[in-house]
Amino acid sequence: MKLFSSATQSVPVTAEIPQHIAVIMDGNGRWARKRFLPRVAGHKVGVDTVRDLVKYCINLKVDYLTLFAFSSENWRRPSEEVSFLMGLFMDALKREVVKLHQNNIKLLLIGDRSRFDAALIAKIEESEQLTANNNGLTLTIAANYGGRWDVLQAVNKMQLAAPELAGNFSEAHLTPYLSMHYAPEPDLFIRTGGEKRISNFLLWQLAYTEFYFTDTLWPDFNEEAFKLAIHSYQQRERRFGRTSEQLSESND
Ligand code: IPE
Ligand code: IPE
Numbered sequence: 301m302k303l304f305s306s307a308t309q310s311v312p313v314t315a316e317i318p319q320h321i322a323v324i325m326d327g328n329g330r331w332a333r334k335r336f337l338p339r340v341a342g343h344k345v346g347v348d349t350v351r352d353l354v355k356y357c358i359n360l361k362v363d364y365l366t367l368f369a370f371s372s373e374n375w376r377r378p379s380e381e382v383s384f385l386m387g388l389f390m391d392a393l394k395r396e397v398v399k400l401h402q403n404n405i406k407l408l409l410i411g412d413r414s415r416f417d418a419a420l421i422a423k424i425e426e427s428e429q430l431t432a433n434n435n436g437l438t439l440t441i442a443a444n445y446g447g448r449w450d451v452l453q454a455v456n457k458m459q460l461a462a463p464e465l466a467g468n469f470s471e472a473h474l475t476p477y478l479s480m481h482y483a484p485e486p487d488l489f490i491r492t493g494g495e496k497r498i499s500n501f502l503l504w505q506l507a508y509t510e511f512y513f514t515d516t517l518w519p520d521f522n523e524e525a526f527k528l529a530i531h532s533y534q535q536r537e538r539r540f541g542r543t544s545e546q547l548s549e550s551n552d
């Protein structure tokens with residue numbers, strides 16, 4: 301298994317274009333309500349935004365795109381909305397997976413899939429298998445995902461694998477068990493919809509990620525809005541604990 305460097309263990313190599321972008325796609329319900337439509341109409345249009353964002357990322361040569369589609373707390377929503385979202389996920393997989401495959405995209409799902417119905421679990425597995433050998437964009441969908449669940453399941457697996465190390469575990473022991481062990485830590489985090497919180501998304505992996513919040517609602521998040529996020533990222537000085545002076549010295 302290829303292991304990526306950890307921002308807390310060594311200073312990562314960074315570039316103008318973020319290698320990994322993680323997104324909280326928020327604001328579908330409000331987008332719909334503004335138009336006097338049911339909330340789920342916003343989720344439906346939101347799928348089109350996902351399709352477009354995948355294209356922008358491929359054009360920019362982003363390697364990893366991770367999208368928060370359903371949180372472990374979203375089960376608290378009205379059951380009709382939860383069912384609609386599950387159906388939408390299934391339909392999107394059925395409709396899009398072949399196109400993703402043709403575009404050399406590797407699709408992966410992170411999250412606790414045990415709560416999904418059998419047909420959805422089977423479709424997820426089939427989609428992952430179909431695209432497993434692709435080496436273009438890695439597209440990760442976080443569904444029934446929670447950052448705390450992720451850390452806890454990793455701790456439990458690590459402990460079972462090497463009980464003799466109890467009391468001496470290090471980062472390097474834990475990270476292979478985290479859901480996103482196959483990807484570098486996100487460079488850029490984007491949240492649409494105006495809220496300024498993480499809502500239990502990738503807690504461990506966002507340690508040194510640059511955060512970008514926009515009021516734009518997810519269905520309105522177009523190429524121009526995406527470019528604003530990239531531009532904001534490019535203005536950041538990623539110091540990883542060092543001083544500005546140290547950075548300019550190493551650039552000389
Ligand atoms: C994000 O949009 C999609 C999901 C959480 C599934 P919301 O449904 O949270 O939309 P708002 O925040 O209510 O507008
Ligand atoms: C976060 O959005 C989860 C997803 C986008 C899937 P929420 O709308 O559920 O977050 P809160 O409840 O406003 O924090």
Ligand code: MG
Binds near residue numbers: 326493
């Ligand atoms: Mg929301």
